[in-house]
Amino acid sequence: MTLRQIVTLPDPILRRKAKPVTRFDADLQTLIDDMIETMREAPGVGLAAPQVGIPERVIVVEYAEDEEDEVAPKKLYVMVNPEIKAASEETEEGIEGCLSVPGWQGEVERALAVTVKGQTSRGKPMKVKAKGWMARIFQHEIDHINGVVFTDRATKVWKPQPEQAPLDNV
Numbered sequence: 001m002t003l004r005q006i007v008t009l010p011d012p013i014l015r016r017k018a019k020p021v022t023r024f025d026a027d028l029q030t031l032i033d034d035m036i037e038t039m040r041e042a043p044g045v046g047l048a049a050p051q052v053g054i055p056e057r058v059i060v061v062e063y064a065e066d067e068e069d070e071v072a073p074k075k076l077y078v079m080v081n082p083e084i085k086a087a088s089e090e091t092e093e094g095i096e097g098c099l100s101v102p103g104w105q106g107e108v109e110r111a112l113a114v115t116v117k118g119q120t121s122r123g124k125p126m127k128v129k130a131k132g133w134m135a136r137i138f139q140h141e142i143d144h145i146n147g148v149v150f151t152d153r154a155t156k157v158w159k160p161q162p163e164q165a166p167l168d169n170v
């Protein structure tokens with residue numbers, strides 16, 4: 001596995017719609033393994049392929065599902081060609097930070113729950129139902145493969161003070 005460099009704004013790759021994956025081969029597995037390593041090293045709780053300079057529809061997410069239980073084990077999701085198939089009408093404001101927009105945070109309104117459909121690294125169909133922070137991470141990463149960054153959606157953005165607790169970046 002290899003650490004990849006995380007690209008940041010204003011790199012135009014972050015503004016492009018990424019291509020669907022059609023080959024579920026060894027190169028895809030290498031990309032996924034590298035993305036997982038790069039996400040963990042950053043550290044972050046999610047990463048999309050355009051963030052490592054690859055314009056393909058691949059995301060990885062690693063987060064503890066139950067946000068109320070701090071000892072809940074983290075779960076790793078790898079999703080190829082992910083799409084939001086359903087989103088709750090109920091939304092929630094939350095503070096986001098992004099590995100590709102270093103030094104900024106913003107308040108973003110997101111659906112409270114989403115159903116995401118996509119494929120595994122081997123091309124098998126998969127579905128994830130996520131709520132709360134996990135739903136937010138999926139929405140943030142799927143935005144990345146559509147060329148959208150959180151500052152586009154944020155109602156306000158700011159530079160956090162050094163004494164503020166760090167966020168889980170995505």
Ligand code: ZN
Pocket residue numbers: 097098099100140144170
């Ligand atoms: Zn991001």
